[in-house]
Amino acid sequence: MVRLTFYGGVNEIGGNKILLEDGEGRLFLDFGFPYKRYKLFYEEYLSPRVGAGLLDPLAMGLLPPLEGLYREDLEEPDLWQQFRDNPSYRKLDKVEGILLSHAHLDHSGYISFVRGSIPVYSTAITAFLTKAIQDSGKSGTEQQICYYSPTVRDYPSGWRQISHLSSGTGTPSEQRQFCLGDISPEVLDSEARKFWDSGFWERTTRQKGFNSRPLGNLESCNFTLRCLPVDHSIPGSCAWAVKTSSGWLVYSGDLRLHGKRSGLTREFIEQAKRLNPRALIIEGTNTARETNVSEQDIYDNGIRIIREAGSLVIADFSPRDTDRLLTFLQIARDTGRKLAILPKDAYLLKTLRLLDSEIPDIASDDSLVIYQKTTGRTDIWVRNLVKEYDAKIVLAEDVGAAQHEYILCFSFFDLNELPGIRPAAGSIYVYSSSEPHDEEQEIDFRRLHEWLRYFSIKGMGLPVEINGEWQIPESEKGLHASGHACGTDLLEIAREISPEILIPVHSETPEFYAEHLEVSGINVVLPEVYGSIEV
Numbered sequence: 037m038v039r040l041t042f043y044g045g046v047n048e049i050g051g052n053k054i055l056l057e058d059g060e061g062r063l064f065l066d067f068g069f070p071y072k073r074y075k076l077f078y079e080e081y082l083s084p085r086v087g088a089g090l091l092d093p094l095a096m097g098l099l100p101p102l103e104g105l106y107r108e109d110l111e112e113p114d115l116w117q118q119f120r121d122n123p124s125y126r127k128l129d130k131v132e133g134i135l136l137s138h139a140h141l142d143h144s145g146y147i148s149f150v151r152g153s154i155p156v157y158s159t160a161i162t163a164f165l166t167k168a169i170q171d172s173g174k175s176g177t178e179q180q181i182c183y184y185s186p187t188v189r190d191y192p193s194g195w196r197q198i199s200h201l202s203s204g205t206g207t208p209s210e211q212r213q214f215c216l217g218d219i220s221p222e223v224l225d226s227e228a229r230k231f232w233d234s235g236f237w238e239r240t241t242r243q244k245g246f247n248s249r250p251l252g253n254l255e256s257c258n259f260t261l262r263c264l265p266v267d268h269s270i271p272g273s274c275a276w277a278v279k280t281s282s283g284w285l286v287y288s289g290d291l292r293l294h295g296k297r298s299g300l301t302r303e304f305i306e307q308a309k310r311l312n313p314r315a316l317i318i319e320g321t322n323t324a325r326e327t328n329v330s331e332q333d334i335y336d337n338g339i340r341i342i343r344e345a346g347s348l349v350i351a352d353f354s355p356r357d358t359d360r361l362l363t364f365l366q367i368a369r370d371t372g373r374k375l376a377i378l379p380k381d382a383y384l385l386k387t388l389r390l391l392d393s394e395i396p397d398i399a400s401d402d403s404l405v406i407y408q409k410t411t412g413r414t415d416i417w418v419r420n421l422v423k424e425y426d427a428k429i430v431l432a433e434d435v436g437a438a439q440h441e442y443i444l445c446f447s448f449f450d451l452n453e454l455p456g457i458r459p460a461a462g463s464i465y466v467y468s469s470s471e472p473h474d475e476e477q478e479i480d481f482r483r484l485h486e487w488l489r490y491f492s493i494k495g496m497g498l499p500v501e502i503n504g505e506w507q508i509p510e511s512e513k514g515l516h517a518s519g520h521a522c523g524t525d526l527l528e529i530a531r532e533i534s535p536e537i538l539i540p541v542h543s544e545t546p547e548f549y550a551e552h553l554e555v556s557g558i559n560v561v562l563p564e565v566y567g568s569i570e571v
């Protein structure tokens with residue numbers, strides 16, 4: 037008997053944490069950050085206490101109470117005593133691994149709390165992206181997906197407990213075991229290996245060393261697995277198929293049929309169909325949508341607007357969506373401008389190029405430059421990057437002096453640079469960003485509009501408040517393509533694969549599948565929060 041338990045991703049977009057059990061074998065399908073529940077209690081300046089380790093996320097219901105699954109260094113003595121009466125409490129002795137579908141935090145984020153001995157299975161690009169995002173991002177327990185700094189109990193003598201668990205800057209970082217599903221680690225060249233194995237690009241000097249772990253492959257898993265690449269708004273996304281005693285079980289991750297790499301999703305459908313799956317766990321983010329915007333539409337709409345711009349162009353999109361970045365790079369080339377990306381985006385591109393030679397080389401691409409912000413302090417990785425690409429660095433005054441030559445890749449959180457640039461009349465702000473649920477931080481649109489008004493910048497494709505809801509005006513749509521398939525495409529995918537059982541996750545409208553697939557002979561079973569389904 038195969039049992040699936042849904043610890044996240046039910047009636048919410050993201051936070052997927054699905055436990056698959058077949059006899060003694062156990063796997064998790066993703067282990068994502070639960071944005072929806074997190075935001076009920078927390079915001080930027082109110083977050084779980086780092087010094088409390090696992091206590092806060094467990095007590096607030098952000099993590100399921102599964103003893104044995106999480107990092108021992110985050111467990112205070114007696115932690116589990118207060119959760120043993122919880123109806124969802126369980127002791128999980130052995131978990132074979134986590135099948136990670138892609139590097140968006142709502143799928144990967146809470147791997148940071150999971151025991152380091154549990155391997156993560158992913159594509160090579162996803163593995164490398166988790167490292168690059170961590171190297172160049174914020175530090176903190178919730179960011180420790182690729183590697184983590186074990187905490188230490190810290191009770192200074194003579195003081196009454198300043199902190200409980202100190203964030204471990206005195207101990208070496210431990211890299212997690214990543215096993216690649218799409219390529220063999222042997223094919224990686226020395227540069228790629230060096231990136232993976234070294235803590236050289238770590239954020240700070242405070243870390244005392246880096247214990248790297250070589251990349252593995254699927255053979256180390258007791259389950260028979262298939263890693264099936266799909267198209268989504270971040271490269272390296274995949275679906276997974278697991279062979280169980282009840283037959284094949286397919287998990288879609290996030291996917292779409294209208295992106296540049298739709299061929300991958302088509303191939304996934306073919307492969308999944310051939311497995312005659314017993315069950316398909318599928319996302320349902322955009323069930324209400326009937327049509328899609330394509331990347332070509334964005335190019336067409338974007339170039340039309342940007343060609344007319346009299347001065348600076350600011351483009352707001354997720355640079356982790358490399359297809360979008362390439363679209364704006366092409367627009368920059370075709371309008372005689374340069375695309376100015378931030379150091380963290382350059383770091384990601386440089387990392388992706390280790391695995392994909394079609395990613396542009398920042399050093400030799402005449403249309404790409406790096407915008408270095410005005411900072412008081414720079415992390416080591418930024419200093420290294422700025423040194424490496426010295427000739428490609430531009431500062432606020434460079435952009436300010438030649439505004440018509442640039443497309444600046446800024447988001448809301450970079451607008452404090454504007455006093456140094458002083459945008460001239462005719463500047464525009466093109467909003468081409470992902471849906472709010474994909475955002476790692478919630479954008480304050482009211483403030484964004486205030487900034488643009490103050491600097492007389494024209495906003496394009498920006499949500500405006502209509503009856504209390506932020507919506508993009510009909511006439512300015514077509515500057516963003518979703519990472520998720522529309523309802524019509526989701527039904528096509530489900531019907532083509534034709535599983536015996538279909539379980540919708542990552543959706544606020546899971547009943548959509550039941551309503552539309554009733555006649556097709558597919559049994560749609562809706563999961564419940566922390567509930568189990570036997571297949």
Ligand SMILES: [Zn+2]
Binds near residue numbers: 138140268290519
């Ligand atoms: Zn995603």
